[in-house]
Amino acid sequence: MHHKLRARELTRTFGETHALGPVDLQLTPGEFVCVVGPSGCGKSTLLRIAAGLTRPSTGTLEISTSSPRPAAMIFQDYGIYDWKTVLANVRFGLDIQKVPRREANTRARDWLARMGLADFADAYPSALSGGMRQRVAIARALAVEPEILLMDEPFAALDAQLRTILQDELLALTQTTRTTTLFITHSLEEAIVLGDRVLVMSARPGRVIAERRPPFARPRTGDIRSTPEFTALKGELWDLLRGEVHQEQHTAAVPA
Numbered sequence: 001m002h003h004k005l006r007a008r009e010l011t012r013t014f015g016e017t018h019a020l021g022p023v024d025l026q027l028t029p030g031e032f033v034c035v036v037g038p039s040g041c042g043k044s045t046l047l048r049i050a051a052g053l054t055r056p057s058t059g060t061l062e063i064s065t066s067s068p069r070p071a072a073m074i075f076q077d078y079g080i081y082d083w084k085t086v087l088a089n090v091r092f093g094l095d096i097q098k099v100p101r102r103e104a105n106t107r108a109r110d111w112l113a114r115m116g117l118a119d120f121a122d123a124y125p126s127a128l129s130g131g132m133r134q135r136v137a138i139a140r141a142l143a144v145e146p147e148i149l150l151m152d153e154p155f156a157a158l159d160a161q162l163r164t165i166l167q168d169e170l171l172a173l174t175q176t177t178r179t180t181t182l183f184i185t186h187s188l189e190e191a192i193v194l195g196d197r198v199l200v201m202s203a204r205p206g207r208v209i210a211e212r213r214p215p216f217a218r219p220r221t222g223d224i225r226s227t228p229e230f231t232a233l234k235g236e237l238w239d240l241l242r243g244e245v246h247q248e249q250h251t252a253a254v255p256a
């Protein structure tokens with residue numbers, strides 16, 4: 001099988017801290033893989049390695065894209081530029097790709113409209129709420145139509161209703177575009193709704209300790225949230241995660 005992304009035996013240490021791994025991970029074309037794990041277990045580190053922003057200490061990462069289209073990353077802390085307008089932020093990746101200005105503006109405005117931000121194109125991010133800033137970051141990443149989408153808790157700062165709406169929108173979108181996606185989240189529900197696979201990571205150093213395939217055929221919709229299978233899988237994932245979260249709290253409580 002030809003993989004879009006293949007990580008082998010990835011580890012990362014920061015000074016004395018063994019933050020991650022070893023982790024093996026493969027994404028097949030069009031696959032949507034969700035990663036859950038306790039805070040500090042190395043999820044963002046894993047995503048930054050996948051994006052080429054952080055080097056692994058050991059191990060290898062292969063990304064295979066068929067066109068110059070880049071992998072796009074949505075940061076946990078937004079990563080948007082306060083000195084650029086909302087429109088310029090969304091256009092940013094298109095400018096880098098040297099998309100002609102007129103087309104870039106059209107595509108950026110289109111994504112802003114889909115994110116409910118059409119009226120804020122000329123505003124600066126400092127004038128936006130946290131949830132709106134996060135939607136700008138999402139629009140920016142999706143506007144480049146990436147072959148691989150790397151998302152680090154993109155909906156964490158949103159209120160529950162908006163979060164559900166954007167989950168459903170991302171579900172519909174990725175089922176249409178078949179964009180290969182690696183998605184980090186703290187929300188088990190989100191992971192089950194969106195994922196072809198859900199990977200559970202251990203406490204730091206994060207390793208993949210379990211994998212589940214939500215038993216819902218594609219294309220699917222958010223309606224699966226109310227099925228017994230959904231509730232059962234959520235319970236099962238929580239049982240897997242609970243021990244790791246406790247371990248993390250225990251480690252954190254021990255004075256250094």
Ligand SMILES: Nc1ncnc2c1ncn2[C@@H]1O[C@H](COP(=O)(O)OP(=O)(O)OP(=O)(O)O)[C@@H](O)[C@H]1O
Nearest residue numbers: 014017019038039040041042043044045046076204
């Ligand atoms: N640039 C860095 N320098 C030093 N330590 C770092 C750096 N980046 C991450 N770490 C450490 O690596 C570990 C994993 O961090 P990471 O941000 O990957 O965790 P996470 O799973 O994303 O956590 P959260 O769920 O809270 O976002 C943590 O102990 C963190 O302090």
Ligand SMILES: [Mg+2]
Nearest residue numbers: 043044045076
């Ligand atoms: Mg993180």
